[in-house]
Amino acid sequence: MKHLLILGGGSAGVMLANRLRKEVPQDGLKITVIEKKETHIYQPAFTLVVFDLDVPENLVRPMKGLLYEGINLVTDEVTKINPKSNSVTTAKNGDITYDYLVVATGAKYNYDEPIGMKAGLEKAEKVFTFYTLDGAIKLRDALKNFKGGTIACTVSEMPIKCPAAPMKFIMMAEDYFNSVRGIRDKVKFIFTTPMPAVFSREPYASKLSEIFKRRGIETIANFTPSDVDNEKCVVKDYGGKEFHYDLLCIIPPHEGESYIEESEGVGDAANWAHCDKHTMLTLKHSNIYGIGDATDFPTSKTASGVRKQAHILSNRIISHLKGEEPTDTYDGEIICPMLTKFNRVMFAHFNYTESMSPAIESYANWVLKVHMLRPLYWNLMLRGLM
Ligand SMILES: Cc1cc2nc3c(=O)[nH]c(=O)nc-3n(C[C@H](O)[C@H](O)[C@H](O)COP(=O)(O)OP(=O)(O)OC[C@H]3O[C@@H](n4cnc5c(N)ncnc54)[C@H](O)[C@@H]3O)c2cc1C
Incomplete structure (x- = not known):
């Protein structure tokens, strides 16, 4: 056999x-x-x-x-x-x-670079990642206690798992401080990516750029972080750019x-x-x-x-x-559900050559992503029934 x-x-x-x-x-x-x-x-x-x-x-x-x-x-x-x-x-x-x-x-995470990331994550005071379950819990609690300042999300390198997840985080965080915490005016949002733009695929790329602009999420493209300075709360990149944070969400580099x-x-x-x-x-x-x-x-x-x-x-x-x-x-x-705000999800659905869905945010997509996908995963997908 x-x-x-x-x-x-x-x-x-x-x-x-x-x-x-x-x-x-x-x-x-x-x-x-x-x-x-x-x-x-x-x-x-x-x-x-x-x-x-x-x-x-x-x-x-x-x-x-x-x-x-x-x-x-x-x-x-x-x-x-x-x-x-x-x-x-x-x-x-x-x-x-x-x-x-x-x-x-x-994939596994490489915590050696950028310099200072590992120490910041271990301290878990101002530097977090939601790419582990433990990290997601710590970030949840930090957001609940955040009083105001700059929240930055930085992607170290590509490729990463679910490349839309960091964007979901920053868009949801913006809406969380607006509609849940009610202190949007006290929070600045920064998103950095090592890529030339937030997303590479149309029509989703244009839609996401428009959302980021309209909702005041500053984007820094072509930013590959080299250092996380946990004392000064500054992230620097290899090209000399830098930004200050009060809360940093970082996605560590991935490798096999x-x-x-x-x-x-x-x-x-x-x-x-x-x-x-x-x-x-x-x-x-x-x-x-x-x-x-x-x-x-x-x-x-x-x-x-x-x-x-x-x-x-x-x-x-x-x-x-x-x-x-x-x-x-x-x-x-692949199909990637992007949470753009509470009660709204946009699906990015594409293959190697073409995009297969329009760039539309809807409540029906939210219900599917937030309430249905996990039960479907445990009960049908993992069992090879879907
Ligand atoms: C924050 C986040 C958000 C995401 N959001 C989405 C989403 O909305 N939609 C979506 O479709 N996907 C999403 N993903 C991605 C999705 O979870 C992964 O693509 C998927 O789990 C990949 O499955 P895998 O089996 O390849 O890897 P994994 O599920 O990671 O499994 C790999 C397994 O191999 C085991 N392993 C590793 N090395 C060894 C070894 N040497 N010996 C024995 N065992 C080993 C590990 O323990 C692990 O169990 C997200 C991921 C993250 C982190």
């Missing part, structure tokens, strides 16, 4: 494993997931936690209950892929062999997991799995696929993209099992 080994039990690993287990009987394929953590976290609701629109308990579930019967879960850390012997080295369970391998280990570096021919310089953007196969190995945030697909790193990719990869693996040439390919499709 063929053995499919999936590295990582996040959104991508669980969606793929469950979808395949549903499609392929147990005597047709052995499926193993290696995951280093005991719990699974629903990250798209971190932004909601910051504004008290969801509670942390709803976002975390034990790994064990998430996989269908007939899927082996190994709780361990992958330390290396050995493509020559079709095996993976783990911290506790030695080497595990595979016929097909899927890299689904997501370190074990990719040890795995011959799997990753690029930033440890992203180097894959064909359509077939999802790594470029140098015909039986190693990549999925989700761990890859270098030139599209946004989102759970919505992962859902589409899991569907395609599941079909491709079924084709392999039948001895057929896989024909399913990924077109880069």
